[in-house]
Amino acid sequence: MSVSSEKRDWPLRAPLRYVKGVGPVIAAEFAKRGIETVGDAIYFLPRRYEDRRFLKKICDLQVGSREIFLAEIVHSAEHGMGRSRRRLFEAVVSDGTGFITLRWFHYALPLFRKEFQNRRRLLVCGEVKSFGPRFEILHPEIEWIKEGEETDSLHMRRIVPIYPEVGRLSAKTVRRVLKSVVDCYGLQVPENIPHEIIAQLHLPSIPKAIAEAHFPGHSLQETEVARRRLIFEELFLFELALALRYERNRHEEGIAFSIQEDLEKRLRAMLPFRLTAGQERVLKEIQADLASVRPMHRLLQGDVGSGKTIVGFMASLSVVNCSYQVALMAPTEVLAEQHYRNLYSYAERLGFRMGLLTSEVKGKQREKLLKELGSGEIAYLIGTHAVIQEGVRFHRLGLGIIDEQHRFGVLQRTALRQKGKMPDLLVMTATPIPRSLAMTVYGDLDLSALDEMPPGRKPVQTFILTDRDWDRLLRFLKAELARGGQAYCIYPLIEESEKVDLKNATQMAIRFSQDLAPDFQVGLLHGRMTAEEKESVLIRMKNKEIHLLVSTTVVEVGIDIPNATMMIVEHAERFGLSQLHQLRGRVGRGSQKSYCFLMTHPGAALGATPTSQRLKILTQTNNGFVIAEEDLKIRGAGEFLGVRQAGLPDFRLANLFRDARLLAEARRLAFDLIRRDPNLSHSSHQSLRRAVVDSSPSPLKLLFSG
Ligand code: ADP
Numbered sequence: 001m002s003v004s005s006e007k008r009d010w011p012l013r014a015p016l017r018y019v020k021g022v023g024p025v026i027a028a029e030f031a032k033r034g035i036e037t038v039g040d041a042i043y044f045l046p047r048r049y050e051d052r053r054f055l056k057k058i059c060d061l062q063v064g065s066r067e068i069f070l071a072e073i074v075h076s077a078e079h080g081m082g083r084s085r086r087r088l089f090e091a092v093v094s095d096g097t098g099f100i101t102l103r104w105f106h107y108a109l110p111l112f113r114k115e116f117q118n119r120r121r122l123l124v125c126g127e128v129k130s131f132g133p134r135f136e137i138l139h140p141e142i143e144w145i146k147e148g149e150e151t152d153s154l155h156m157r158r159i160v161p162i163y164p165e166v167g168r169l170s171a172k173t174v175r176r177v178l179k180s181v182v183d184c185y186g187l188q189v190p191e192n193i194p195h196e197i198i199a200q201l202h203l204p205s206i207p208k209a210i211a212e213a214h215f216p217g218h219s220l221q222e223t224e225v226a227r228r229r230l231i232f233e234e235l236f237l238f239e240l241a242l243a244l245r246y247e248r249n250r251h252e253e254g255i256a257f258s259i260q261e262d263l264e265k266r267l268r269a270m271l272p273f274r275l276t277a278g279q280e281r282v283l284k285e286i287q288a289d290l291a292s293v294r295p296m297h298r299l300l301q302g303d304v305g306s307g308k309t310i311v312g313f314m315a316s317l318s319v320v321n322c323s324y325q326v327a328l329m330a331p332t333e334v335l336a337e338q339h340y341r342n343l344y345s346y347a348e349r350l351g352f353r354m355g356l357l358t359s360e361v362k363g364k365q366r367e368k369l370l371k372e373l374g375s376g377e378i379a380y381l382i383g384t385h386a387v388i389q390e391g392v393r394f395h396r397l398g399l400g401i402i403d404e405q406h407r408f409g410v411l412q413r414t415a416l417r418q419k420g421k422m423p424d425l426l427v428m429t430a431t432p433i434p435r436s437l438a439m440t441v442y443g444d445l446d447l448s449a450l451d452e453m454p455p456g457r458k459p460v461q462t463f464i465l466t467d468r469d470w471d472r473l474l475r476f477l478k479a480e481l482a483r484g485g486q487a488y489c490i491y492p493l494i495e496e497s498e499k500v501d502l503k504n505a506t507q508m509a510i511r512f513s514q515d516l517a518p519d520f521q522v523g524l525l526h527g528r529m530t531a532e533e534k535e536s537v538l539i540r541m542k543n544k545e546i547h548l549l550v551s552t553t554v555v556e557v558g559i560d561i562p563n564a565t566m567m568i569v570e571h572a573e574r575f576g577l578s579q580l581h582q583l584r585g586r587v588g589r590g591s592q593k594s595y596c597f598l599m600t601h602p603g604a605a606l607g608a609t610p611t612s613q614r615l616k617i618l619t620q621t622n623n624g625f626v627i628a629e630e631d632l633k634i635r636g637a638g639e640f641l642g643v644r645q646a647g648l649p650d651f652r653l654a655n656l657f658r659d660a661r662l663l664a665e666a667r668r669l670a671f672d673l674i675r676r677d678p679n680l681s682h683s684s685h686q687s688l689r690r691a692v693v694d695s696s697p698s699p700l701k702l703l704f705s706g
C-alpha cells in the first residue's frame, strides 16, 4: 500500500480511543461490538430516531400511544404483586400536570435503589397504558437528566438518534461518543463517488450524509436520504469491484479448446436418457466459452434435479480430449463420492483415468494419486476442498468445476483457478437465486440457467404434520416401502449441539427399526462417520438393502437415489425454505409419485405462526425460484445466501433485499463507469480507485484479489 493512501485514509483507521472523550473502558465496550476504528464508528448508524422536539405534558398523554415526556420522581419502591407476590419495581413520576406510574418486572435492585432518588429528573419514553384509573408504562426507556440538561442539544429537544446497544454503556454515552466522532472526523471522510453520479441521484455529499444520518437536522426525510447515500456508496463500491473484475476477466487470455464431438457422441450412446432441450442449450453455451480464448467464468443455475452434473461432465470431454485436466469440486465427501461413483464408469469406458481426492485419502494412496495427477495420468479429478490444498499439483488444469457453489466462497473459486494457468471455470448451483440478485452477487460471472426438468418428473406432494400424526405416517411409510419405494428421514444439524442431534437421529433410527422390523431395514448416516462408512451406507441404500435412511443433513446436497419416494423432515421449522426444498429434491427423481412430510410442532402446524405460513409455501409450490423469493423476503439476503459461505461481503449498512432497487442502480452506474474508464485511471477517479482497491472494507479487497 502506498504511503499516500495510508495517510489519506488515516482518519478512518484511527483507533476509536484517539477520539476525544473515549477512554480505554469505553473503547473496550465498542470493540466488543466490532467497532475499533473511527471508520467503524462512522458506519455504526442509529437503529431508529426519536423525535424529542415536542415533549408532552403528563396531562396530555394518550393511552395506547408511544409518548415522551420529562418528569421527576415522586416516589419509588419494590413491591410484591398479586397472589404470587411477584416482585416488581415501581416509580411514580410527575411533571406538575399529573402523575404516572412506571413499572419494571426485570431490574437490578441495587442499581435501581441507587438511581431512583426522589426529585431526580428523567426523560421517559414508552407506551402508555391505563391501569384502573391510573396511567402506567411498563418497562419504559428512561434517561436521567442532569441540572441544566433540558437545553442539551444532544439528547433533548431534537430528533435524537437511538443506537443499538453497546455493551454496558448508557445510551447517552454512546450518543456522546458518536457525536464526537462525527464532529471531529465526519468532514475528513473522503468523497469517493464522482460528482456527476451524486448529482444525478440527488444525493448529499458524504460529510453531510454522515452528519445527517447520525444527528438529524430538521426532518426524517432528509435523514432517510442521507442513509441512502451511505448505503449507495457501499453498494456502488461493491459493484465497482465486480465490474473491474469482469472487465479484467474479459481481457485475460486462456485456453481455446477445440470442441471434439467423438467422445461426446460415445457418451450420449451410453446414457440411459436423452438430454433435454435446456441441457443441450446450456451445453452449447459452455462449449462456446471453452472454444473461446477468453477464460470461462460461468455460473450454471438449475433447480434441484435439473441434471447439471451430466452437462458439466459432457462439456468436460472436450477438455480431456485436448489433453488438459478437469477438476470437479464438491462441498461434501458424500457428494464427491457420489459423483465419482456415477461418472467413473463413463470415464473408464471413454478411456481416461479418473481420481478421487478427499481428506480421507491419506498416506501412500494419496501420494500415488498426487503423483499421477502431477504427471497427467489422471485426467479427471473429483474431490472436496482437498482439491485446492497446497500440495495438490496438476499437470495441466484446463477446467475447474465447482458443484453447489453456494457452499463455497470467492476464495475457493480463486484457489481452484490458481491450480492452473488461466483455466476455464464453471460453477454450478441449485440455489435458485432470483436473477436480479444473482446478477449482483455473482456479477462477474456469465449466467446459464437450466429452467426445465427432465421429462416424467412429478411434483413432490408435500404435507405438514406433527407428532400426533405419527401412526398415520408410519402406516403410510410401510405401505410405500412395501410397494418397493425407499424413504429418507432427516434430522436438522445444529452445529453447536451436534452431539444432541446425533443422539436424536440415532434414537429415531432405533425407533423406526423397531416399528418396521422385520420387513424393512433402517440405515443411519451422519457427519461423524468415516468416508468409508458413509459410502457403504449409500451403496446399500442404492442397492435397496436399506429401505429407510435416517440421516442428519449430510444428504442435503446432491444425493441421487431415484428409487427414493418419501422424505420425512423432522423439526422442519428449523430449516430455511430453500434448504427444505433442497432436501425435498432428494425424492421425486424417478417416475414414481413422491411425498414429503414436514414434521413440526402443533402450533406451527395449525397455520397460526409465521413459521407455519412459511412452511405452507412448500405445500403450494415445487418451483425453487418462487420458494427462494419467499425465503429472501422472510430472511433477508445475508441469511439466505449464508453471507460468509457465499463469499459475499457482509454489508455494513445495505440489505440486498430491502435495497434491491438501489443495488440495481449502483450496478448500472458502476458497470457504466468501468466501460468508460476500465482501469479507473482517469484523474477524477483516483479517489474511487483507492476506495475500491485498498480501502478498509476487506471483503472488497478479497473480491478484487481473485
Ligand atoms: P442436479 O442438477 O440437482 O445436480 P443431477 O445432475 O444430480 O441433478 O441429476 C438428477 C438426476 O436426473 C440424475 O439421476 C440424472 O441421471 C438424471 N438426469 C439428468 N438429465 C436427465 C435427462 N435429460 N433425462 C432424464 N434423467 C436425467
Ligand code: MG
Binding pocket: 308, 309, 403, 558
Ligand atoms: Mg448436483
